[in-house]
Amino acid sequence: MTDAVPLSWVLGLSGALFCIGLFAALARRNLVGVLMGVELMLNAAIINMVAFWRYLEPRFITGQNFAIFIIAVAAAEAAVGLAMIIAIYRNWQTVKADEVDSLKG
Amino acid sequence: MYDIVEIVLNGWLGLNAPEWLLILLRHVLVAGVLFGVVTLQFFFLTIYERRAIARMQDRVGPNRAGPEGVFQTVADGIKMFTKEDIIPDAADRWVHLLAPCVVVVPTMLMFAVIPWGPGMVPVDMDVGLLFFFAVSSIAAVGLMMAGWASNNKFSLLGAMRAVAQMVSYEIPAVLSLLAIVMVVSTATGSGLSIVSIINHQAGLIISSQEVSSVPDLGLGWFVFTPVGFLAFICFFIASLAEAERPPFDIPEAESELVAGYMTEYSGMKFGLFYLAQFTLSFLLCAMTSIVFFGGWQGPGVSWLYNQGVTPLNPDGNAWMNVAAGVLGAFYFLLKTYIFFFVMVWLRGAFPRLRVDQLMSFGWKFLIPLTLVNVLSAAIWVMLTRWGAAQGAGFVEALGPANDSFARWGLAFVLTLAINAGAYYLLVRANAAPGMDEYVRVDDELEAVKA
Amino acid sequence: MTIVIQIIFALIAMLILGSALMMVLAKNVIHSALWLIASFFGVGALYLLLQAEFLAVVQVLVYVGAISILILFAIMLTRAADLAGETGRQWNNRWWLSLAVAGLLFGALIVPTVIGETWNVAPTEVAGAAAGQATGIAGAAELGRGFVYEYLLQFQVIGVLLLVALIGAIVIAYDETARRRRVLTLAEELELKKRQEAREAKEAKQSRKGKGEKPLPAPVPTDTLSKGNEGNEGNEGLVVR
Numbered sequence: 027m028t029d030a031v032p033l034s035w036v037l038g039l040s041g042a043l044f045c046i047g048l049f050a051a052l053a054r055r056n057l058v059g060v061l062m063g064v065e066l067m068l069n070a071a072i073i074n075m076v077a078f079w080r081y082l083e084p085r086f087i088t089g090q091n092f093a094i095f096i097i098a099v100a101a102a103e104a105a106v107g108l109a110m111i112i113a114i115y116r117n118w119q120t121v122k123a124d125e126v127d128s129l130k131g
Numbered sequence: 132m133y134d135i136v137e138i139v140l141n142g143w144l145g146l147n148a149p150e151w152l153l154i155l156l157r158h159v160l161v162a163g164v165l166f167g168v169v170t171l172q173f174f175f176l177t178i179y180e181r182r183a184i185a186r187m188q189d190r191v192g193p194n195r196a197g198p199e200g201v202f203q204t205v206a207d208g209i210k211m212f213t214k215e216d217i218i219p220d221a222a223d224r225w226v227h228l229l230a231p232c233v234v235v236v237p238t239m240l241m242f243a244v245i246p247w248g249p250g251m252v253p254v255d256m257d258v259g260l261l262f263f264f265a266v267s268s269i270a271a272v273g274l275m276m277a278g279w280a281s282n283n284k285f286s287l288l289g290a291m292r293a294v295a296q297m298v299s300y301e302i303p304a305v306l307s308l309l310a311i312v313m314v315v316s317t318a319t320g321s322g323l324s325i326v327s328i329i330n331h332q333a334g335l336i337i338s339s340q341e342v343s344s345v346p347d348l349g350l351g352w353f354v355f356t357p358v359g360f361l362a363f364i365c366f367f368i369a370s371l372a373e374a375e376r377p378p379f380d381i382p383e384a385e386s387e388l389v390a391g392y393m394t395e396y397s398g399m400k401f402g403l404f405y406l407a408q409f410t411l412s413f414l415l416c417a418m419t420s421i422v423f424f425g426g427w428q429g430p431g432v433s434w435l436y437n438q439g440v441t442p443l444n445p446d447g448n449a450w451m452n453v454a455a456g457v458l459g460a461f462y463f464l465l466k467t468y469i470f471f472f473v474m475v476w477l478r479g480a481f482p483r484l485r486v487d488q489l490m491s492f493g494w495k496f497l498i499p500l501t502l503v504n505v506l507s508a509a510i511w512v513m514l515t516r517w518g519a520a521q522g523a524g525f526v527e528a529l530g531p532a533n534d535s536f537a538r539w540g541l542a543f544v545l546t547l548a549i550n551a552g553a554y555y556l557l558v559r560a561n562a563a564p565g566m567d568e569y570v571r572v573d574d575e576l577e578a579v580k581a
Numbered sequence: 582m583t584i585v586i587q588i589i590f591a592l593i594a595m596l597i598l599g600s601a602l603m604m605v606l607a608k609n610v611i612h613s614a615l616w617l618i619a620s621f622f623g624v625g626a627l628y629l630l631l632q633a634e635f636l637a638v639v640q641v642l643v644y645v646g647a648i649s650i651l652i653l654f655a656i657m658l659t660r661a662a663d664l665a666g667e668t669g670r671q672w673n674n675r676w677w678l679s680l681a682v683a684g685l686l687f688g689a690l691i692v693p694t695v696i697g698e699t700w701n702v703a704p705t706e707v708a709g710a711a712a713g714q715a716t717g718i719a720g721a722a723e724l725g726r727g728f729v730y731e732y733l734l735q736f737q738v739i740g741v742l743l744l745v746a747l748i749g750a751i752v753i754a755y756d757e758t759a760r761r762r763r764v765l766t767l768a769e770e771l772e773l774k775k776r777q778e779a780r781e782a783k784e785a786k787q788s789r790k791g792k793g794e795k796p797l798p799a800p801v802p803t804d805t806l807s808k809g810n811e812g813n814e815g816n817e818g819l820v821v822r
Contacts, residue, residue, distance in 0.1 A: 030586035033702060034695045036631070039594050041691035043620075045683040046601040052679030053672040056610055058656050062617050065648065066601055069624050072636075080631045081702050087723040090636055091732050094724070097643050098739045102746030104648045108655040109754035115659040124673055151585045226615065258638050258721055265638045268646025272618055275653050279611060291657070294650060301646075320722055 036077040044070035057111045057121045061104065068100045161253045165242050173409050174204040179468070180475050187479035211402040219282060219395050226280035231396065231403035233273030237266045238410040244325055245417055248427045248459030249436040250452070252326055259325040260312065263418065264305055267373070270407065271297045274382075274392050277404075281395035289391025292486060293382035297373055299493050304369035306501035307362035310508035311353055311422055317512045325421060332425040333433060341515050342539050349428035357547040358511050361504045361554070363423040365497050367470070370415035372493065375408065376474050378481035379489060412474060413467065420466035427459030496561050503553035507546040514542035589630060596623035608671065610656050618649045635721040 043066060050063030072093045079089025115121050178193070178201055185192025193203040218227055244259035246252035256262050271294045278290020315331045316322025318340045333339045334351025345351065353359025372379040383391030393404050420426060432455055439452035484492070515538055518527050529537040600619035607613035621644040628637035672679075728736045 030583040031590045031630075033700050034698075035590065035594075036627075037695045038692065039597065039627075041687060041695065042598055043601055043624075045687040045691070046598070046605060048686065049679050049683035050605045052682065053605075053676040055671045055673050058610060058652060058659070059613060059671065062604060062613065062652060065617065065644075065652075066604070066620065069621065069644070072640075073624060073627060076628055076631050076633050076636060080633065081700065087727045088731075090633055090724055091727045093633075093636055094639065094728075095732075095735060095739055097639060098743060101643055101648060102743055104651055105750040106746050106753065108651055109750035111655055112658055112754045121659045149582070151582055223611075226612075256634065258635050261635070261638045261642065265642035265646060268642060271650055272615075272645065272653075275650065276615065279653075279657070287657075291654075294654075298647070298650060316722075323721060 033077060033081045036081075037074065040070040040073035040077065043067075043073065055122045055124060057114065057123050057126075058108070060123060061107050061111070064107075065100065065104065068096060068103075072096050158253075165253065166239070169239065169242060169410060172413055173406055176409050176413055176471060177204045177207075179471070183472065183475045184479055187476070208402065211399050214398040216398040216400065217395075221282040222395065223280040223282070226276050227395075228400075230273050230277035230280055231400045231407075233276060234270050234407045235403050235410075237269040237273075238407045238414065240266045241414050245414070246326055246329060246421070246426060247463060248456040249432060251427075251456050251459070255324060255326045257321060258323045260308060260323045260328070260422075263325075263414075264301065264308075267411070267414075268297070268301060270411070277396070278392040281392070283395050285389045285394045286392050289382045289388045289394070292388075293375060293392060296375070296379065296382060296489065299490065300369045300372035300379075300497075303365050303493060303497035303501045304373060306498065306505060307365040307369070308422060310358050310362045310501070310504045313505070313508045313512055314353075314358065317516050325426075328422055329426040329428060332428050337536075337539055342536055343534050347433055348430045349425060349432050350430065352423060352425040352428070354423045356511070357543060357550045358504060358508045359423055361500065361507075361550045363419065365501050365504070366423070367419055367473075369493075369497060370419065371474065371477065372489070374412040374415050374474075376412060377478040378484050381483060381486055381489060413471065416467045416470035416474065417463070419470050420463060424466050425462075426466075427463045429458070429462035432459045432462065491561075496557055500553060500557055504550060507549045510549070511542045511546050514538055514545065586630070590627075593623055593626045593630060596620075597627065610671075611653070614649065614652050614656060617652070618645055621645050621649065635724055 047063045047066030047070060050066060051060050052063075054060050054063060075089045075093045075096070079087070079093075083089065111121055114126055118126050120126065181203070182192040182194075182200070192200065194200040196202040196206045218224060241263055243253050244256055244262055246255075274290050274293045274297070278286045278288075278293075281287075311328065312322040314322070315328050318331055319327045321327050331338055331340050332351050332353060333347045333349055334342075334345040335348045336350060336355050337345045338351035338353075339345045339347050340351075354363050375382055382388070383393065388394070393401055396404060435451050435455035435458060438448055439455055440446070440449050513521075514526055518524070518531075526538060526541075529535055529541060597620055600616045600623065604613045604616035604620060607616055621640065625637045625640040625645070628634075628640055
């Protein structure tokens with residue numbers, strides 16, 4: 027596997043995925059869409075972890091351990107984020123990021 | 132299988148095929164055989180359920196197509212194929228089309244890790260049990276797609292109910308298996324592999340991996356231990372809910388929701404949902420029999436298999452392999468069909484639950500019970516396997532790890548006490564809140580009548 | 582074998598990136614959530630290709646089975662905004678700025694770094710990997726050992742974090758006003774009705790006493806109600822006659 031696909035391909039893939047996620051998180055008006063972009067960025071980070079583990083240190087599991095930690099944090103973040111979106115929807119009747127602007131001067 | 136393909140292609144035909152082609156062909160062959168088996172299972176189970184439920188409801192059931200109605204499912208299939216495929220105008224065409232596929236494909240993938248007999252497993256994955264549940268959770272996405280794309284309030288409500296039910300009952304199912312995985316992985320190091328779970332259940336009432344002097348009759352099933360018994364009950368109830376079998380069939384409660392998420396489907400797409408449901412029921416029964424009742428384990432199987440060609444014994448008798456496979460598959464299917472019969476029986480016996488009853492039963496009763504069971508499993512592991520090296524020197528006074536009836540007996544009594552106590556407390560805590568209210572009302576009414 | 586692995590990698594990469602792009606471009610929020618699920622699935626396949634079996638299964642279990650379901654539920658619970666007849670991409674006004682940031686990050690930072698760097702890649706395939714069995718590669722058992730030996734503290738912290746997130750999500754999303762009355766059992770409903778009838782009868786009695794000539798209020802509605810109860814629920818034992 028490691029000699030068929032060089033490490034830089036996997037890193038390039040995860041970089042592209044990260045940038046798509048970044049664009050979605052910045053450009054989307056829908057708050058759920060923003061959260062989806064954040065999930066994509068986290069996934070790109072996990073791909074990096076796993077790729078470095080597999081190519082550089084396959085005998086030590088550290089990379090996968092931290093990948094699991096990231097997945098757990100992402101799950102917690104998704105749960106709390108979506109709960110906040112539902113709370114926002116209840117108060118403003120909208121989930122558009124630029125319409126929730128009560129604090130604007 | 133790989134060897135057979137290699138012998139045929141490279142030896143007999145002299146094609147000198149590359150390695151990847153051989154691997155691909157092997158998997159395609161196994162998958163092809165499995166698809167045939169799945170279809171036959173589906174035909175058989177449908178007619179089995181319809182006839183059995185008919186007997187329970189004092190009817191005859193389908194008995195016209197073929198002898199005793201065995202071809203009824205074929206006739207139904209032809210009807211499904213020839214029916215018009217209706218897509219509602221307001222539906223989202225692509226999602227509506229994809230949803231049944233997303234529901235069916237995972238159920239087929241789950242067969243990849245099911246062992247049918249000794250040495251008869253399509254893929255012995257290191258994380259097979261987890262794979263089984265991960266793949267089964269994909270189906271929830273398909274249900275959501277079906278409910279949303281139909282653009283119909285019954286469909287959407289049914290899908291929401293189905294997904295909420297699947298997600299919340301996955302937790303007790305996985306937690307009850309976690310207890311078993313703890314016991315097995317301390318013994319073998321790979322408790323998530325389904326094959327090693329089955330191998331652990333050799334013995335007679337007691338697993339021969341816990342007390343090695345026990346004769347191997349293939350009866351050391353987990354259901355004979357307190358931990359396994361409680362896990363079995365919880366897992367079976369949770370799998371009823373996950374397969375949407377009555378009495379947990381509220382996502383498609385006919386009297387409330389027409390047909391739930393299937394309302395807007397017709398023809399073969401409806402047939403696919405139906406197929407997925409039956410296959411999932413079969414798979415969950417199979418999982419119950421594998422994890423708690425030893426799968427293909429039974430008297431004689433391992434003896435026959437040891438005479439045959441195995442990695443340890445390369446020049447055994449190949450016919451013994453066939454005999455062990457047939458006997459193992461027979462035991463496995465027998466157990467599975469018994470559990471399927473219990474599912475049908477429950478359908479005949481119980482009325483449907485309400486949504487709130489379903490949820491509070493899952494969250495307030497099953498999940499705490501399975502959590503206590505995980506604790507019991509930890510105690511079980513400590514008492515049967517640990518020694519001074521793990522900081523539990525006091526149990527070594529009873530006998531050496533892995534070879535002592537006294538330690539096994541102590542673990543049995545202790546976990547039984549814990550589990551029974553937890554069950555009793557939870558039943559008391561969950562007793563219907565209005566029970567004394569009923570009694571009070573009854574008394575008052577008696578007074579009014581008098 | 583090399584070319585097969587490369588083709589598989591290319592297919593997986595196309596699945597991941599293509600569905601991620603469709604996720605950004607889709608006009609319907611539900612569609613973009615479905616594309617996101619496809620992308621998660623592709624990432625799981627990539628882990629399988631990288632021989633991280635356990636992680637691949639966890640990816641499917643957590644992302645496809647749980648987080649995406651959560652996202653779909655959140656979209657459906659906040660649907661009124663979606664039904665307001667908005668078409669178009671639903672990007673904000675300065676989406677071109679975001680595009681420039683993301684594009685520059687990729688083109689000017691990530692690509693040159695990835696190409697320019699030489700990595701200290703572990704020598705070759707680990708010994709014993711020939712038969713398709715990755716014996717030298719750490720698996721699920723080592724992963725578990727890592728959690729209970731080296732990273733025990735982190736593991737516990739993650740557990741606490743998940744608990745806090747669970748409680749926090751319930752507290753945030755819990756709606757005090759939406760708390761509904763518990764569903765009553767038939768006997769309790771009957772009891773309530775009985776009390777109400779008694780109260781009404783008492784009031785009627787009092788008003789009759791006060792005005793003398795006013796006739797008794799017709800008992801027809803309560804009567805039909807209790808009859809309906811009788812017929813439907815088969816609860817005759819509890820009905821007062």
